[in-house]
Amino acid sequence: MSKHWRKRLVGLGGIGxxxxxSVPAHAHAFGQRYDLPxxxxxxxxxxxxxxxxxxxxxxxxxxxxxxxxxxxxLNLLRWRGGRFLxxxxxxxxxxxxALGVFVLVxxxxxxxxxxxxxxxxPTMVWIIWWVxxxxxxxxxGNLWALINPWKISFAxxxxxxxxxxxxxxxxxxxxxxxxxxxxxxxxxxxxFAWAExxxxxxxxxxxxxxxxxxxxxxxxxxMFLFGREQxxxxxxxxxxxxxxxxxxxxxxxxVRNPAVCQTCSSVEYGSTECGHKDEGCVNCYExxxxxxESDREWNLRPPAVGLIRxxxxxxxxxxxxxxxxxxVTFDGFTETPPWVKIVFSFYxxxxxxxxxxxxxxxxxxxxxxxxxxxxxxxxxxxLMATASDNRLSTGKMASLFVFSLVPIAIAYHLSHxxxxxxxxxxxxxxxxxxxxxxxxxxxxxxxYRINIGLIGARFIxxxxxxxxxxxxxxxxxxxxxxxxxxxxxxxxALRSQYPMLVLMVIYTVVSLWILAQPIVETAxxx
Amino acid sequence: xxxxxxxxxxxxxxxFVAPVAAQHPHSPPGPEAEERGRVFELSIxxxxxxxxxxxxxxxxGETVTLRWTSDEATSIHLHGYDIEKQVKPExxxxxxxxxxxxxxxxxxxxxxxxxxHGEETILLYLEVHPQ
Numbered sequence: 001m002s003k004h005w006r007k008r009l010v011g012l013g014g015i016g017x018x019x020x021x022s023v024p025a026h027a028h029a030f031g032q033r034y035d036l037p038x039x040x041x042x043x044x045x046x047x048x049x050x051x052x053x054x055x056x057x058x059x060x061x062x063x064x065x066x067x068x069x070x071x072x073x074l075n076l077l078r079w080r081g082g083r084f085l086x087x088x089x090x091x092x093x094x095x096x097x098a099l100g101v102f103v104l105v106x107x108x109x110x111x112x113x114x115x116x117x118x119x120x121x122p123t124m125v126w127i128i129w130w131v132x133x134x135x136x137x138x139x140x141g142n143l144w145a146l147i148n149p150w151k152i153s154f155a156x157x158x159x160x161x162x163x164x165x166x167x168x169x170x171x172x173x174x175x176x177x178x179x180x181x182x183x184x185x186x187x188x189x190x191x192f193a194w195a196e197x198x199x200x201x202x203x204x205x206x207x208x209x210x211x212x213x214x215x216x217x218x219x220x221x222x223m224f225l226f227g228r229e230q231x232x233x234x235x236x237x238x239x240x241x242x243x244x245x246x247x248x249x250x251x252x253x254x255v256r257n258p259a260v261c262q263t264c265s266s267v268e269y270g271s272t273e274c275g276h277k278d279e280g281c282v283n284c285y286e287x288x289x290x291x292x293e294s295d296r297e298w299n300l301r302p303p304a305v306g307l308i309r310x311x312x313x314x315x316x317x318x319x320x321x322x323x324x325x326x327x328v329t330f331d332g333f334t335e336t337p338p339w340v341k342i343v344f345s346f347y348x349x350x351x352x353x354x355x356x357x358x359x360x361x362x363x364x365x366x367x368x369x370x371x372x373x374x375x376x377x378x379x380x381x382x383l384m385a386t387a388s389d390n391r392l393s394t395g396k397m398a399s400l401f402v403f404s405l406v407p408i409a410i411a412y413h414l415s416h417x418x419x420x421x422x423x424x425x426x427x428x429x430x431x432x433x434x435x436x437x438x439x440x441x442x443x444x445x446x447x448y449r450i451n452i453g454l455i456g457a458r459f460i461x462x463x464x465x466x467x468x469x470x471x472x473x474x475x476x477x478x479x480x481x482x483x484x485x486x487x488x489x490x491x492x493a494l495r496s497q498y499p500m501l502v503l504m505v506i507y508t509v510v511s512l513w514i515l516a517q518p519i520v521e522t523a524x525x526x
Numbered sequence: 527x528x529x530x531x532x533x534x535x536x537x538x539x540x541x542f543v544a545p546v547a548a549q550h551p552h553s554p555p556g557p558e559a560e561e562r563g564r565v566f567e568l569s570i571x572x573x574x575x576x577x578x579x580x581x582x583x584x585x586x587g588e589t590v591t592l593r594w595t596s597d598e599a600t601s602i603h604l605h606g607y608d609i610e611k612q613v614k615p616e617x618x619x620x621x622x623x624x625x626x627x628x629x630x631x632x633x634x635x636x637x638x639x640x641x642x643h644g645e646e647t648i649l650l651y652l653e654v655h656p657q
Contacts (some may be wrong), residue, residue: 034629036653091626263614419629452606453627456586459655518581518651 008405014372018461029124030116030203033420033519036457038465043516050472050508053500057476058494073299074252086298095152102149109130109209113437116194119205120435121311123427125212126196131417133242138410141283142246145285151239152220154228170272171223176230176265181316182233184222186323188215192237193327197334213392229286230265241324246283247306247403254289254297258289263290277406282306304474307406310398317506318376321402325409330366331511338364351463377402380503389494391487400486401500406481410506411471412511415464419455426450464515472508476501541568562622563589568650570596570613573640575649575653583653590652604652605638606631618626625654 038046076082084090101124109121116122136143145151154170161170192215201207222231232239255261261281280288284307288296313321333339348433350357381397392400426448431437433446440446479500480493487493564584569576584590594602594611595618603610604621606629614620630653632645 032605032632034631036628036655449608452629456656457628457654465540 010290037518038516047509062221076298088432097276098147109205118437120431121205138248141249141251144242176226181314183316185237185240188237257289257295307403326369330369332514335519384496386493407471407474411467565591573638576627
C-alpha cells in the first residue's frame with residue numbers, strides 16, 4: 001500500500017541501474033507486494049478478449065431488452081438466519097466490536113511500539129480496513145454502513161443526548177447547502193489518497209493515529225453541523241467511496257413503503273439517491289432505520305444493478321467517482337518501471353526542493369492523474385454527445401455514465417490487491433496477539449509467520465485477467481442499458497456507445513498493462 | 527445478462543474459495559552448508575551489486591543457492607522467504623533454499639556504508655516463476 005519514501009538515492013548511475021536506492025530501516029517490510037508480472041501472452045489474450053467480447057456484447061445487446069426496473073430479488077429477512085443477522089442485538093454486538101477495534105487501533109498508534117510491522121495500526125488501517133473493505137463492499141455489500149465507528153459513536157451520542165434532553169437533537173441544525181454536493185468528500189478523499197500514496201508518515205503508527213484523530217474530529221463536527229446522515233452522504237469520504245463500490249454488490253437494503261422517503265433528508269435537499277418512485281428506496285440507511293420492520297427488505301440481487309441509474313449525478317459525484325478510479329490506477333502505476341523513469345527524469349529539476357523531490361513528484365502525479373482522467377472522460381462524453389446527434393449534452397452524458405466505469409475499477413482493484421490482502425494480510429494473525437508490540441501473546445498466535453505460498457502466481461494471473469475482462473463486459477453492458485433508458489430511441493443510443501466502448505477498452509487495457517509490469521519496489525525521494 | 531451474472535457469481539465465489547484450495551505446503555529451507563541446485567554468484571562492491579542483471583529468474587520447486595561476497599560488512603535480506611545473513615569482506619556467505627513459493631522478492635542489503643548508511647538498499651529481485 002503506502003509508499004515509503006526512500007531517504008536517499010544510492011548510485012544514481014542512470015536508469016539501467018534502477019535498483020540501489022534505500023529504504024528507511026524497518027519500514028520496508030510493511031506493505032510489500034510479491035506479485036509476479038502477468039506474462040505477455042496472457043496480457044495480450046486478456047486485452048484481445050476484452051475487445052472481441054465488447055463487440056460480441058454489443059451485438060447481443062442490440063436485440064436484448066434492457067428493462068431492469070424490477071430485477072429479481074430475494075429477501076433474506078424471510079429466513080431465520082437472515083433475521084438473526086439483522087436482529088438489533090446482533091447488530092449491536094457487531095457495532096460494539098467495530099467501535100472497540102477502532103478505539104484500540106487509535107490507542108496502539110499513540111502508545112504502542114513504533115515499528116510498523118510490530119504495531120497493529122498500519123496493518124489494520126491499510127490492509128484490513130482499506131483494502132479489505134474495498135473487497136467486501138463490491139463482493140458482499142455495504143458493510144461500512146454498519147461498522148463505521150464515527151457513525152456508531154455519533155448515533156450513540158445522539159441517543160444519550162435525547163435521554164437527557166428529550167425532544168432535542170444533537171445538531172447545530174444547519175441545512176446542508178445543495179451546491180456543496182459531495183465536494184467535502186472529494187477534498188477529504190484527496191487528502192486520504194495523498195496520505196496513502198505519498199505521505200511517509202502513513203506507516204508510522206503515531207502519525208497514522210494522529211491523522212485518524214483529525215479525520216474523526218472533522219467527521220463528528222460535520223455530523224453535528226449538518227446532521228449525521230447528511231454528512232455521511234456527502235462529507236464522509238469513506239461512506240461515499242464504499243457506497244459507490246457497494247452499488248456493485250449482490251445485496252441491498254430496501255424500504256418497500258415510498259411514504260417513508262418523503263421525510264428523508266436526502267430528498268429534502270434534492271439528492272436523487274432516495275425514493276425510487278414505486279420501487280421503494282434502495283440503500284438509504286436513513287430511511288431503512290426509520291422504516292417499520294414490515295417495510296424493510298434485505299435483498300440478494302444481481303451484481304452491478306445498483307450502478308444503473310436513470311437520472312444523472314451532480315458534477316461533484318462525477319469528480320468523486322473519477323477520483324476514486326484514478327487513484328486506484330495511480331496506486332498501481334507508481335510501482336511500474338515507466339513511473340520510475342518519470343520520477344528520475346524530473347528528479348534533477350526539483351533539486352531545489354531540498355530533499356522533498358520525491359514526495360513533490362508523487363503529489364503532482366496524484367493530482368495530475370484525476371485531472372487527466374476527467375479530461376479524457378469529458379472528451380469522450382463530448383464524442384458521445386455528437387454520436388447521439390446531441391440527444392444529450394456532454395455534461396448530461398458525463399453525469400449519466402460515470403457509474404458504468406466502476407466495474408472496471410473494481411476488477412482492477414481486486415486484481416491488484418488479491419495477493420496483497422491474502423499474503424500481507426496474514427500479518428494481522430500475528431499482530432492480533434500483540435497489538436501494541438509490547439511482546440504479548442494474547443491469542444497464542446504471536447509466532448505466526450506469513451505463508452508466502454498461500455496462493456500461486458498462476459492462480460493470481462488468471463483470476464486477475466478474468467476479473468478484468470468480466471468487469472469490462474459488465475461496464476459495457478451497464479452503459480448500454482443506461483443509454484437505452486436515457487435516450488429511448490435505439491439508434492442514437494447505440495451510436496452514443498461507440499466512443500464509450502473505445503474509452504472502456506483503453507481503460508481495461510491500461511489496467512491489464514499495469515498488471516503485466518514488474519513491480520518496482522520503490523521510487524526515489526528526498 | 528443472466529450469463530454475465532452467473533459468471534460474476536462464480537468469480538466472486540472463486541475469489542473466496544480458491545485461495546484455500548490452492549494452498550501449498552510450506553517446505554523448510556534445505557541444508558545450508560552444501561551448495562545445491564541453481565547457483566548464483568553475487569558480489570557487492572562500492573555499496574552496490576556488480577554486474578547488470580537486476581533479476582534472478584528461477585522456477586518453482588528448484589533449489590537455489592546464492593553465494594555472496596562483499597567488500598564491506600553488511601546484512602543481506604531476502605524478503606518474503608525472510609532469510610537474513612551477515613556477509614563480511616573476508617568471509618562469503620551462502621543462502622540455500624527451496625523456491626517453494628512463486629513471486630517477485632526483493633533482496634536488500636542493510637547497513638551499507640556511504641550515503642545510505644543505516645538504511646536498506648535493494649540490490650536485486652528474485653523471481654520465482656510457476657512450473
